[in-house]
Amino acid sequence: MPSALAFVLLVLNISLLKGQSPPGKPEIHKCRSPDKETFTCWWNPGTDGGLPTNYSLTYSKEGEKTTYECPDYKTSGPNSCFFSKQYTSIWKIYIITVNATNQMGSSSSDPLYVDVTYIVEPESRNLTLEVKQLKDKKTYLWVKWSPPTITDVKTGWFTMEYEIRLKPEEAEEWEIHFTGHQTQFKVFDLYPGQKYLVQTRCKPDHGYWSRWSQESSVEMPNDFTLKDTTVWIIVAILSAVICLIMVWAVALKGYSMMTCIFPPVPGPKIKGFDTHLLETGSPSKYKVDLYLALPGGFQKLDNAGELDY
Structure with missing residues (x-):
């Protein structure tokens, strides 16, 4: 017996010198059911010794x-265990343990108590994004999705909540x-010209939030849309054409632009006033001015053209 014990201790000592040891304690990471009909458990392995x-x-x-x-x-990948419908029972408590074993020994995780009803994490589907516009031309993002394909949701056994x-994109x-x-x-008050990423997730009335769905993206339009820009371009072109037509019509009639804008001032319309006197500047201008300046009217000119007072 002493020799056998000494041999075991020698082997253990050699193994420790080589860095070999029993495996570390594994840890059950999570158990999840997408539809309350199947579920999966994942674990994190410890050191392998x-x-x-x-x-x-x-x-x-x-x-x-x-x-x-x-x-x-x-089915569910490395370090996992998948339970199909055949092995899934609701309203039953599962006591789950993960065991690790190598040549130096073994170790076990702490047991996990699982009720399938309370590990349901269904996933919403068909996420769609639409940019809409109100009557006042204010834009908003309309996010829509479909509930998960779970029989219990359709029959009303439990309801879903969503986020x-x-x-x-750069935030x-x-x-x-x-x-x-x-x-x-x-969703209102989004920045125009920005590309947005959107995800959704859901949770049963008793359960956990599901994983976020795959990202969907949408780009918000600028304040001046292509339609508005096109309208303004058409208005500008029509205005330019109308101006050119007006200039062309004026040129055909032989009028200058200044004549069209500032027409000539009409001459005086005083009855009995001879404008020729103003043009010649003859001495008669004085007589006319004096004649016009007399108060109370005027008298006839005599044959010599002098005023008769």
Whole structure:
């Protein structure tokens, strides 16, 4: 016995010197059901102790003594166990443990108690984005999606709540909106000319939020749309054509632009006034001026043309 114990200690000492040890303790990361008919559990492996390590998931159901091993290690990827409809029971508590084993020993995770009803994380579908415009030409983003394809949602066994989040493409922080039970939402006051990324997620009335959906994107139009720009271009062209027609018509009639804009001032219209006197500048101009200046009217000129006072 002493020699056998000494041999075991020697082997352990050599293994430790080579960096070999029993595997570290694994940890169950999460269990999730997308539809309450199937579910998956994932785990994080511990250290492998420098040796090839095997992992297995075992479970039992509350009130039963039988222990089962994971039915499917492949469908959900590495370090996971998938339970199909055949192995899923609602209103049953699963007691799940992950075991790690190598040549130096084994270790087990802490047990996880799972009720499938409370790990449902359904995913919303068919996320669509539309840019709409109100009567006052104010634009907004209309986000719509479809509820998950779960029988219990359609039959009313439980209801869903939704959230959306969005951000400009270059931004880091998301803007989150809780939408309650409705599957559409209008977002106002977005920056024109910006490209936005949008995601949605949902949660049953008792359960956890699902993963965010894949990103959908939309670009908000500028304040002056292509339609408005086209209208203004047409108006400018028509105005230019009308101006050219007016100039051409004036040129054909032989009028100068100044004559059209500033027409000549008409001559005096005083009865009995001879404008020729103003043009010649003869001495008679004095007589005319004096004649016009007499108060109370005027008398006839005599034959000599002198005023008769």
